[in-house]
Amino acid sequence: MPALRFALVLFAIAVTANADNFSARFDAVRSQATPEQLYALLYALPKGGDLHNHFGGANRSEWMWAILTDSARNGGDVFYARERFDAAPDAIAATARHHTIRAATYRALPPAQQREYVALTAMTSNERDAWLNAFRLEAPGEGRAVFFEDHWPRLGDINANPHVRFELLAENIKAFAAEGVRYLELQFGVRGMQHNDLSDLSDAEAVAMMEARLAQPDIVATGLELRFLEMILRFAPDAEQDLIDTYAWVDAHRDRWVGINMAGIEENGKGYPRRFLDTYRRLRAKYPTLPLAIHAGEMDSPDHNIRDTLLLGASRIGHGVNILGDEDTLLMLQHSDRTLIEVNLISNRLLEYVTDLDRHPFPELLRTGVPVCLNTDDRGMWDSNMTDEYYTAVTHFNLSWAELVQLGRNSLSHAFVEEPVKSHLLAAYDADIAAFETRFSRGTIADALAELEAVSPVTYGYGRRNWGFGFAE
Known part of the structure; x- marks a missing residue:
């Protein structure tokens, strides 16, 4: 065994032993922490990577607004949104409202x-607020139809502007790095x-423009490793x-793009996995x-799409929320380390694939x-972050320290x-x-909780609406 690999193995063994020792401490800190303190603890937690992330839905409305209204960041472009109509408001299609275009499109x-x-x-302040809310699921009654049918068309040609696209990429990198994510694999x-x-x-x-932006000091300083997947819309003709x-x-x-993802609503009969087997x-x-890494099992009812997606050669499954209804495939996954299921708790809740999170298959898979x-x-459209996913998992499923690691x-x-x-990242x-274990092992439980005062969590609309957190954005 090469010396470096041997050293990494020994280090991993030592970390596992330390995790066992820290487990009781973590449970004690968690049991005495307020919800705000628990969130701060999880914000400080090292989180590895985010592997299932649609760039088009990852951008917070506030980030988009700041860039689209700043000529120094958007390459001197001007952006317009469809906000005023001659027809009665109830006669206007939802997809028409807030549709956003560039200056050249507007002039035509x-x-x-x-x-x-x-x-x-x-825009007036009311128009600005309506525009900001138009790109996130934030109102009662919004769900799958609004997300798939309204949100995406409203983006118009925002992402066709390279300056905007790469500035939004930079915002994502900095936000993820701040909460302990060290690897990002974006679609x-x-x-x-x-x-x-x-x-x-x-x-x-x-x-070339993208790489120049990624080489700027603010991005380099994050230390975050970045790779991309190209995405295909599975039901397109x-x-x-x-x-x-x-x-x-x-x-x-292959230096920056490392794989392929197929996405799209599985209810659409033209996107079934076996359609692509010969290709x-x-x-x-x-x-x-x-x-x-292919979306599969994002359905309300049982089917064999996960099994058929594995037949295509996928080694990662996006969502997999109906896996418990295909017991043969579940049994196969339980006895193979080859395939990972990318779990998206907040997405599955807001899009109503799992209306009761306590019944989500995540803990059954994990355990x-x-x-x-x-x-x-699509964290921008949920107005959430990675810590929200961890907080959701910990509070719903009583995750242990070893499970978090x-x-x-x-x-x-x-x-x-x-x-x-990958070896370096691990x-x-x-x-x-x-x-992290050393930091929160010092002194008494009270000392560990006091250490959380040095953590400055960031939370967005999801955390405020669901848990009442008042942390800064």
């Missing part, structure tokens, strides 16, 4: 339609972006051709294989040997990042966990 509209759009910088692409005059930006130009084109593109950009097999005959980790999915290790062990970097995670 006929005058009558231009009058319906308002520059973001000219993120650079194809199809345009200059302010709507002329096409080449892929090479886009990648041309999804097979999109898969062929995407596979070739990712193969040519994947032909692609694997042509290219060295690419890792696959019967199926590799799982926690993820944020395992969640973080699972996220890194099943990351698609290249092996040398070693760094073990060191961070050891430092």
Whole structure:
């Protein structure tokens, strides 16, 4: 065994022993902590990676507003949203409200339609608040239909502006790093972006702009490791051709893009997994294989989509909320470490795939040997963060210290990042966990709780609405 690997094994053994020793301490701190103190403790917790994250839904409305209204950050563009209508309000489609476009798109509209759009910088305070709320699930009664049918169309051509896209990427990196995430695997692409005059930006130009932004000191200082997945919309009419084109593109950009994801509502009968089986097999005959992390089991009723997705070659399953209804596949997953299920508790609750979180399959998976980790999915549209996922898991399922540590290790062990970097991330995670244990082991339980006063948690609308937390944003 090489010396470095041997040293890492010894370190992991030592960390496991320390985790066992810290378990009782963690339980005691948690039992005496207020909800706010528990949240602060989990905010400080090292969290490994976020593996299931849609960039388009990851951006908080406030981040978008700040960038879209700042010419220094958006490349000198101007953005308009559809806010004023001649027709009666109840006759206006929800997808039309708050639809946001760039200046060149606005100039191409006929005058009558231009009058319906308002520059973001000219909005009233009420219009601004309505716009901010239009990109998140924050009102009673909103759910799956609003999310899939209204939120995404409203984004218009926001993400076609490369300056905006890369500034939003920077905001995500800094926010995740601040709460202890050290690896981020985003569903993120650079194809199809345009200059302010709507002329096409080449892929090479886009990648160069992105890498230049990632090399800036504010991003480098975070220490966060970043890789991307290209995403395919599974039910699109041309999804097979999109898969062929995407596979070739990712193969040519393996330094930053590490795999492929297929997403889309599974209720749509055109997105069933076996539709793509022949295409994947032909692609694997042509290219060295690419890792696959594919949405499956995000359904209200039992089906065999998870099993069929594994047949496509996926080694990570997104959501998997109906897995308990396919006992043969569950049994297989319980006896194999190859496949990880990417759990998204807040997403599953808000989209009503699991109306009662206490009945979520997460604890059954975790405690019967199926590799799982926690993820944020579309955290901007939930107005949440990674700590919210951990707080939800701890308070609903009484997670032990060893289980918390395992969640973080699972996220890194099943990351698609290249092996040398993965080894480094795992070693760094073990060191961070050891430092966390040392920090909160000193003195009495009261001393540990007092140490939390030095933690400055950040929470957003989800934490305020559901738990009443008043931490700063």
